[in-house]
Amino acid sequence: MTPVPRPSLLERLRDPSERLLGALLLAPTFALLALIVAYPIGKLVWNSLFDLRLSGGGVPxxxxxxxxxxxFTDPDFWNATKNTLLITVVTVPGALLVGLGLALLANLPFKRRWPVRLALLLPWALPLSFAGLIFAWFFHTEYGIVNDVLQRLGLADRTDPTMWLLKPGWALAAVCLTIIWKTSSFMALILLAGLQMIPKSLYEAAEVDGATPWQQFWQVTLPMLMPSIVVALIFRTITALQTFDIPYTMTRGGPGQATQTLAMLIHAHTIDYLDMGYGSALAVCLFVLSLVVSAVYLRQVGRQAA
Structure with missing residues (x-):
């Protein structure tokens, strides 16, 4: 029996199999990912293995x-990690709760809903650094609007105004409030999209069964909205772990190092001290932390899908 000649590479490319066609279509995507993801991460890990100080002028x-x-023996690293995790734990649930309320409000059957939905876009569209500068003025000790309002309401003493950005606890609280205001609109937009995907027939059936609006929210809205909530939490948590702009523009990490985050510590070592090796090691630690948190969320998504 004469063996069938194997088709040449050119013939296979002209009439590709389903598997080869899939590989050809995915090749540009893999090449792009390798260029913008794999190479920078590999270079970062490689630099972290060197004593690479640009200020000394020596050979790496x-x-x-x-x-x-x-x-792992640096107290500044553990302090920045603690601040980063605290900001994440406070701002992510806070932004979720505020964003859920805004999404429910924007989803109400108003005749003119576009002003409400447009208002959701404004905080999200505002640059992070601008938001930090605006709220730094809001929380200013002497002429900030927050102290002025509290004093007019009789909740603060005019002779002893609250030093929001000059005391560690108050500074961290001010940063967290600013981040919640800035990021809640992003959560609201994702949740609003999820709310609009819920069939109205479910609410009609629940109403026929005698369910109150509160019961409809817990038994219909929240379960159906859970996939959108998980997606919003993934994006918000990762950006919270990488928080830099708002605390940097509001407090520069102060007072002392009370509001310094991991991203700010990396910036200090790489940009201010020009220690690229140690800064790269810090960046790898932040990357691993983000990766672990993402894996936990994705595992939760997989359980819900199953």
């Missing part, structure tokens, strides 16, 4: 895992 020296040993 391979030191292995010494930068990581310094990271």
């Amino acid at each position: 020296k391979f030191i292995g895992l010494e930068n990581y040993q310094l990271v």
Whole structure:
């Protein structure tokens, strides 16, 4: 029996199989991901293994895992990690609750709903640094609008105004409030899209069964909205772990290091101190932390899908 000649590469490209066609279509995507994701991450990990100080002018020296040993014994790293996790724990649920309320409000059957929905876009569209500068003025001790309102309402003493940005606890609270205001609109937009996907027939059936609006929310709205909530939490949590702009423009990480985040610590070592090796090690730690949190959320999404 004469063996069938194997088609050449050119013939296979002219008439590709389903598997080859899929590989060809995905090749540009893999190449783009390798260029913008794999290479920068690989370069970051590689730099973290060197003593790479741009200020010294010396030759980079391979030191292995010494930068990581310094990271885990650095009190500034643990302080920044604590602040980052605290900001994440406070602002993510806060933005979710505020965003859910805004989404429910925007989903009400108004005759003219576009002003409400347009108002959701304004905080989200405002640059982070601008939001930080605006709220830094709001929380200013002497001429800030927050102290002025509290004093007019009789909730604060005019002779002893609250030093929002000059005391560690108040500064962190001011930063968290600013982040919640800035990010709740993003959560609201995602949740609003989820609300509009819920069939109205479910509410009609629940109303026929005698369910109150509160029962409809807990038994219809919230379960159907859960996939959108998980997606919103994934994006918001990752950006919360990478918080930089708002605390940097409001407090520069102060007073002391009370509001310094991991992203700000990385910026300080790489930009201010020009220590690229140690800054890269800090960035790898932040990347791993974000990766772990994302994996936890994706596992939760997989359980809901199953």
